[in-house]
Amino acid sequence: MKEENINCRVEFHPQGKSAAVPPGTTILDAAIKAGIAIDAPCGGQGRCGRCLVRVEKGTVTHNDSSYLNSEQIQQGWALSCEAIVASDLAIFVPDSRERIGLGDKITSRKAAAPPHLDWPLTSPVSRLPLTLSPPDLQDNAADLDRLRAAMAAGYQMENFSISLPLLRRLSRNLRKEKWQLTLSLDTRSREGEPRLIDIRSGHKEQPLLGVALDIGTTSVAASLVDLNSGRLISQASSLNKQRACGEDVISRIIYSERSGGIKDLNRLVIQTINDLLGELTALPVSPGGKGKIKATDINYMVVAGNTTMTHLLLSLPATHIRQEPYVPTATHFPMVSAGALGIKINPEASIYCFPAIAAYVGGDITAGTLSSRLFQNDELSLFLDIGTNGEIVLGNSDWMVSCACSAGPAFEGAGVNCGMPAIRGAIEDVIINSRTLEPTVKVIDDVLPQGICGSGMIAVLAEMLSTGVIDKSGNIIHEDKRNSLIRTGEHGKEYVICRAADSAGGKDIAINEADIDNIIRTKAAIYAGVMVLLKQVGISVTDIERVLIGGAFGQHINVESAIKIGLLPDLPWERFHFLGNTSLSGAYNALLSPEAQEMAEKLTQQITYVELIADSSFMSEFTAASFLPHTDPDNFPSLKAKNRRA
16 A cells, blocks of 8 residues: 655745655754755754744644744744644745845856966876777777777876776767777876776867865855866855855754754755856856856866865764864865765766864865965964854964864854855945944945945944944944934844945844954954964964965955954054965865875874863953953054054
């Protein structure tokens, strides 16, 4: 007897998507299955209260929640992470992230100048035309033996490996194309011999392509590269779809521990990558606009990501990354094929993942250290990657130490009411008139603002401090009766950065005291991490000769503002250098050079990791840095001097 289907159909409005799930599933899990991104920063733990949805039809069961009052419950509102599907449902999802432009939007563009390639260019893939003599009764060697003999005669390459799927195609291709083929071989195979990864018909000239990929907790960026010349063909970036399962790595690790959690997280990041690949290959391969790209023309991929992101990409258990003593499953990862991961390029293509240094200093920092060349410079350098987490490397060509700060994702837009990543429409800089307190904003791409990104948060805090809107603890001092820019809003006291009439979403963009507290804690963790590393090696802030800032965040930051709030050490401005997306740049270098790839493996052995939680001084440093700029004015002598002059 056929088993009765007991799944419930959950429809999501206004998105127009649905999912069939068994009773007992949470609405959040149903949304993830349907491809709906509900704002759930805590990853479905019931801690943030931001995953509100309204049940329009059907029955759910849920526990009492401090985030819902009786009136909201009567109106059908529920936390999607706690509401349990009990029947067919119609669910209304409010446009929380959409109001600040944070859907699944992908941005793509033709690439201009590539990152600097510091290593000899050697493509990881060789493409070889080959003509074989057909068999006859006097020469009836097997097709594969014939191929090996031709490779040995034409290219002195008799030993190479071949997969079963390619072997199945060999006989058909040979005869269909009258014994003329073009072969692609992975020359960086860890097996010690080239690996055949593609058999093409005939001798047509075809592009030889690779992809450099940066998998961030918040966003994913990719570059399509000509492997022969190093030319960037196109670039694309988008938000990581895993955000539906939590905004930081801890939330995602907790989500991964649920039944099917790793599978969900892996599927979401693979979807993100495949969507980006579609954008990358939408542009013509040649500058003249001729020749369309096929995703199957992509024959190699290099991935840089933090330790958790790499684990979830490879479906490795990440549980112990968040549990003392913070041990990942691996820090060096096997080469895998694209087909094994479901990434839609040549299924035989190799995917190299950058090795991690520790549980919270991952492959993105290895890639950043590689591209920054810190390890080859005699000057004492401080490398900062400020994203969803704050990672720090301090050192020079003689020694390097690193640490990770539990900074939180505030500078990536999470945990801040109007926060967003540093993408089009984000407020990146703010100036406040000291007399009227009116703000003037600068917006990425000079469009109407949708929210505020990390550099904008730093700027507005510095300006609010300078103009007396907030005190050193981050408290808003008074309400502004002149123009209502300082007021009590839905989330307490707030300062309006952009009025509704001037914003893209038609709503005020404001920063409140809870946001300010979140930002202060984030900057305090980063500054404390720097101070702990300096004390570990017995040097002072003034000994730092260069400060290297990586990540999209660093492209927009104002050094003066960052020093003013106590995020960056008080050093002369000329010592600060902004390097852009160093993780993606490192992936680009490793894609094009085996020497760079080998150096990445060595770096993880050369960098000493310091576990901040085991350092007794970290909490005292964090507490001291939890003010604007710091409890000790001697740490910021330039600001102290300005205050004296004032």
